[in-house]
Amino acid sequence: MTQAPTFAVVSGAQVHEAVAGREAEVTRMVEAAYRLHGEGLTVNPDSYFLRFPDRPSDRIIALPASVKGSVGVHGIKWISSFPGNVADGIPRASAVLILNDAETGYPFACLESSIISAARTAASAALAAAALADRRGPRPRRVGFVGAGLIARYIHTYLAGNGFDFDELGVHDLSREHAEGFQGYLERADKGETTIHDSAESLIRSSDLVVFATVAGEPHVTDPGWFAHNPLVLHVSLRDLSSEIILSSYNVVDDVEHCMKANTSPHLAEQRVGHRDFVAGTLYDVLTGTTTPPADKPVVFSPFGLGVLDLAVAKYVYDQVASSGALNTVPGFFHEMKRYG
Numbered sequence: 001m002t003q004a005p006t007f008a009v010v011s012g013a014q015v016h017e018a019v020a021g022r023e024a025e026v027t028r029m030v031e032a033a034y035r036l037h038g039e040g041l042t043v044n045p046d047s048y049f050l051r052f053p054d055r056p057s058d059r060i061i062a063l064p065a066s067v068k069g070s071v072g073v074h075g076i077k078w079i080s081s082f083p084g085n086v087a088d089g090i091p092r093a094s095a096v097l098i099l100n101d102a103e104t105g106y107p108f109a110c111l112e113s114s115i116i117s118a119a120r121t122a123a124s125a126a127l128a129a130a131a132l133a134d135r136r137g138p139r140p141r142r143v144g145f146v147g148a149g150l151i152a153r154y155i156h157t158y159l160a161g162n163g164f165d166f167d168e169l170g171v172h173d174l175s176r177e178h179a180e181g182f183q184g185y186l187e188r189a190d191k192g193e194t195t196i197h198d199s200a201e202s203l204i205r206s207s208d209l210v211v212f213a214t215v216a217g218e219p220h221v222t223d224p225g226w227f228a229h230n231p232l233v234l235h236v237s238l239r240d241l242s243s244e245i246i247l248s249s250y251n252v253v254d255d256v257e258h259c260m261k262a263n264t265s266p267h268l269a270e271q272r273v274g275h276r277d278f279v280a281g282t283l284y285d286v287l288t289g290t291t292t293p294p295a296d297k298p299v300v301f302s303p304f305g306l307g308v309l310d311l312a313v314a315k316y317v318y319d320q321v322a323s324s325g326a327l328n329t330v331p332g333f334f335h336e337m338k339r340y341g
Contacts, residue, residue, distance in 0.1 A: 005106040007333035010321055012112035018320040019119050019313070023126070023161025026313060030123040031287065033067060033312035037255070038284030041068040042308045046261070057217070058082045065307030066102075067315075074100040077113055077310045083215050091150060092215065093117065097314050106334070109318050113310065116317065120309040122154035124254065124283075125234045126162045128301040129209060131286045132232055132252065136293045139163075140232060144170035144207030146200055146221075147214035148182035151236065155211055156186065164209075166192040172203040201226050208232065212240040219265060224248045227298040235265065235302040243269040246300065250293055251279045252286060254303040266302050 019026055036042055043066040050060040060080040067073060079095035086092055095113035100106065133139045143159070143166050145152045156169075169192045173179040179196045186194045197203035204210055204226045212221075214237045222242040227233070227249070235241060238259075246269040253259040253266060256279055260267045270276055281291035283301070293299045321327050 004337055005101070005104065005108060005334055006329045007107060008109045008318075008322075008327045008329045010109060010111040010318060010328070012115055014321050014326065015112055015115045015317050018317040019115065023123070023158045026119055026316065027123040027127050027158065027162055029312050029316050030120055030309050031127050032069070033071065033306075033308050034124075034127070034254070034284055034287065036067055036069045036071070037306065037308050038282065038288070042066060044255070044258070044306050044308050046258070047305075047307070049262070057084070057215075063305075063307035063310060065311050067308050067311050068102075071308075071312050071315050072102050073311055073315050074102060074105070075307075075311045075314065077117065077307055077314075079113065079117055081215070086149075093150070097310055099311070099314055099318060109314075111314050111317060113314065116310055116313050118150055118154040119158075120313045121151055121236060121303075121305065122158035123313070124303050124305075124309060125155045125211070125236055125301070126158035126164075128252070128283050128286075128303070129159060129164065129232065129234060130162050131283065132293050132299055132301060133209075135286065136232075136295045136299065139165075140208035141166055142168040142170070142207050143209040143211065144172070144197070144203040145182065145211045145213065146172050146203060146240065147212060147237065148173035148175075148178045149213060149215075152182060152211060152213040153185055155213060155234070155236065156189065160190065166190060168192055168206070169194045170197050170203045170207055171195070172197040172200050204231070205229065210234070212237045214240055216240050218263070219243075219268070221245065224298075230296060230298050233298060233300040235300050238264040238266075238302055238304065241265040241300065243272045245298070247273065247278050249278075249298040249300045252281060252283060252291070252293070252299070252301045253279055254283050254306055256282065258304040258306065259302055261304070264302065264304065
């Protein structure tokens, strides 16, 4: 007889404890998930966007997914983005994630997922930075961050955790207060010299690695000339770059079909030219050597964000908490377990 299923709740504090200081290990988990995805061992449907006519900047997104292999779970992330929260002193994004048993389909855990989401996003960016940089020459020593929020902080942490070492770090944000706050973090966390730039142009021109982590809804960087020095660009926020910049760059995405939706910069470029030939390949293609980034063009990585990555990190966290004996289960969560009462 099958054992009665249990249901656990994993708090943000437990998630943080499971991933903090393990950036390289989490990145390997994300790489393994990308490889499973590239090998066809995942199911990753379109994300579903809940939008509000009276609050156009706000949204809640559902990311269902399934991963085979060593991860072996189904699940869904439910993540909200309410940019106005920042002015009220709470984070923009909040999230939960449900893990479902691969055999029975029963949900067996609910995890606080804003940290999981930030960690998988940062691990994806750091993995791409390492894979792309190591195939085109020396690793960048000058990094610039456009956008100074939680995701930028996590990306810096994961870059450092994956062996990146910077001499110069730049920050540009529309809010001087946020830029100064991020500068303070960088000065505590990194030995490189940190500078706040008053313009995106100044930051981009002085950086060999550029990280876009904004809440921009449409392109605001439009001049390909700013990228004439051929930097590596982690286009994490997806909607910052004009079609002209995308079309003049070497473009890598995490998943072509997913990235060509929702008016991302690559999607706008596709609408403009009527094809996808400007996409050189996916991160899986880079990892497997199918495509090699050039040194004489800007290289742009645009990750739409795959639910399979969230599941991989969430299952890792769940296993860490369970093995520590600190798993909090909800007694009697599943009640009607007999077919006829």
